[in-house]
Amino acid sequence: MVNRQLVAVIPAAGIGKRVGATIPKQYLSILNKTIIEHSLAPFLDLPEIKRVIVSLAENDQWFASLPVAKHPKIETVVGGAERVDSVLAALNKIDSDDYVLVHDAARPCITSGDINKLIHNVKAHQQGAILASKVRDTMKRSDASNSILNTVERDNLWHALTPQMFINQSLMNAIKENKQPEKVTDEASALEMSGLPVNIVEGRSDNLKVTREEDLKLAAFYLSQGEIR
Numbered sequence: 001m002v003n004r005q006l007v008a009v010i011p012a013a014g015i016g017k018r019v020g021a022t023i024p025k026q027y028l029s030i031l032n033k034t035i036i037e038h039s040l041a042p043f044l045d046l047p048e049i050k051r052v053i054v055s056l057a058e059n060d061q062w063f064a065s066l067p068v069a070k071h072p073k074i075e076t077v078v079g080g081a082e083r084v085d086s087v088l089a090a091l092n093k094i095d096s097d098d099y100v101l102v103h104d105a106a107r108p109c110i111t112s113g114d115i116n117k118l119i120h121n122v123k124a125h126q127q128g129a130i131l132a133s134k135v136r137d138t139m140k141r142s143d144a145s146n147s148i149l150n151t152v153e154r155d156n157l158w159h160a161l162t163p164q165m166f167i168n169q170s171l172m173n174a175i176k177e178n179k180q181p182e183k184v185t186d187e188a189s190a191l192e193m194s195g196l197p198v199n200i201v202e203g204r205s206d207n208l209k210v211t212r213e214e215d216l217k218l219a220a221f222y223l224s225q226g227e228i229r
Helices: 035-045 083-091 112-125 168-176 187-193 213-224
Strands: 006-012 049-056 074-078 099-102 129-134 139-142 148-152 158-167 199-202
Touching: 006 035, 006 083, 035 049, 035 112, 035 213, 049 083, 074 083, 083 168, 099 112, 099 168, 112 129, 112 158, 112 199, 158 168, 158 187, 168 187
Parallel strands: 006 049, 006 099, 049 074, 129 199
Antiparallel strands: 099 158, 129 158, 139 148
């Protein structure tokens, strides 16, 4: 049997302009830590995860000054213009047979429990899987001018979350062979476009991505409850 190591990849080369800050959003502070430090914490704490590779912008001037940058599991690579480029830069540093868990730098509320659920599912089924939460609200589809076209049936409809976990070679092949990289919005979409199956593992809905200014307060609330870790 192949001995597969678990490696986490955190693409963190983005700017995140929608938050409205003067620095990349992953370096904004929540409860006396940066967002990226919260996002990294459970991966660093899980003994089963052996390496954590952070993809940084070429001109990143913040990460090296953080205490977490000196953690023995942490490695850094230079990312690219798009998320998929930053992910691929990290994947190139990982053995093809290893498991890789890709997690957004701006998802600070991820729990060790959800990560373990994902790992268990992928190991049990030997195929890729993602964390996701069920859609609860009524969903509408609009046209380009924001007029409603129809109501979207929400049965079997999910919000895709991270981390997303795959065997590294499968993910690398799906990304490199993709003819429409602009449609690769997450790692699962690359495998979907290659015709490969991906499982869904239901995760916590509080695993939010900090995208707008109001998300900062919500993330701070969730983290302050003491249930996240």
